[in-house]
Amino acid sequence: MLQSVQGIVIRSMDYGEGNKIIRLFTPELGKVGIMARGAKKLKSKHGAVTQLFTYGDFVFFKQRGQMGSLNGAEIIEAHHALREDLHKSAYASYLAEMTDRMLADEEGNAFLFEQLRAGLMAIEEDKDMQIITHLYEMKMFDLAGYLPVTDACVSCGETAGLTTFSPTLGGTLCLRCRHKDPSTIPIGEGTYKLLRLFPRMDMRRLGSVQVKEETKAQLKLCMRTYMDVHIGVQWKSRGFIEQMEKYNI
Structure with a gap:
């Protein structure tokens, strides 16, 4: 059957x-x-x-x-900048890898497609790559059924005094319940606001946000720890990002 679709290349292998x-x-x-036959050749129309x-x-x-066989294609967005810049390439690869590894084959999702498309464009437009990544991670948690509780205490339902985040228990904790997880992560007001916003925010509406470094550090710890606890995947692209951070590349 001949099929015509719009799509984003999330993996390419020789x-x-x-x-x-x-x-x-x-x-x-x-x-x-x-399968794109002849795509590696210099004069290939599919290169x-x-x-x-x-x-x-x-x-x-x-x-x-059976695997599909490419008949023809036209580029809508080439995204050269994502491949030419090391940092942009690393963060864009993480979005693509999450999409590739967390979705089942032939499982359509128009909303997530638009989120990925908007995320890649936002990285290319020099918006905050860490915030883009966390926002997309939250979409993936929702898809997998592991969306953290961020608008109330995950233990008792209290909506006030939510000052810590527990990756193990699955969300924010209030002052009375924070003792239930000794490894809970302290969060400031800015971090809490973003954790509440991410689940319902559309990537297509993301502007040029300014986030304090302290808030970004707390967000990174919360989101990465939550990902490791509930998804448990060794992300190749995230590992590369962490190496860049470690050596200030």
Whole structure:
């Protein structure tokens, strides 16, 4: 069956001497694996459109139970800047890797597609990459059924005095309940506000936010620890980001 879709390349791998296998994320079909024959050759018409982060129109032939075969494609957004800048590439790769590893094959999700598309564009536009990442992480938690409780105490339901975040218990804790998790993370007012905002915020509405370094440090600790506790995946791209942070690259 010949199919025509818009999609974003979330994975691109060399295959054999001249071919590539790409994984598209599309709003209707979810993740789709496609063979792009001859894409590695210098004069290939598919060379550019099979690069990571490319957003385009794709036409491919696919039979049930088999990998698709690329017939044609046109680039809508090439996202050259995401591949040419080390930091942008690392953060964009993390968004793509989360999408690739946390979604089932052929599981359509139009809203998440728009969130990924907006996230890649926001990184390219020099918006805060850490905030973009945390916002997308929250979308992935929601998708996986692990959305943290951030508008009340996860233990008793109290809505006041939420001064700590417990990755283990799954959300914020009030003053009376913070003793229930000795490893709970203290959070300031700015961190709490963002944790409450992320679950219901649309990436397409993200502006140029200014966040204090102390708040960003607390957010990073909360989100990364929560991801490790509840998702438990060794993220290759996040590991690279952490190495850049460690060595101030």
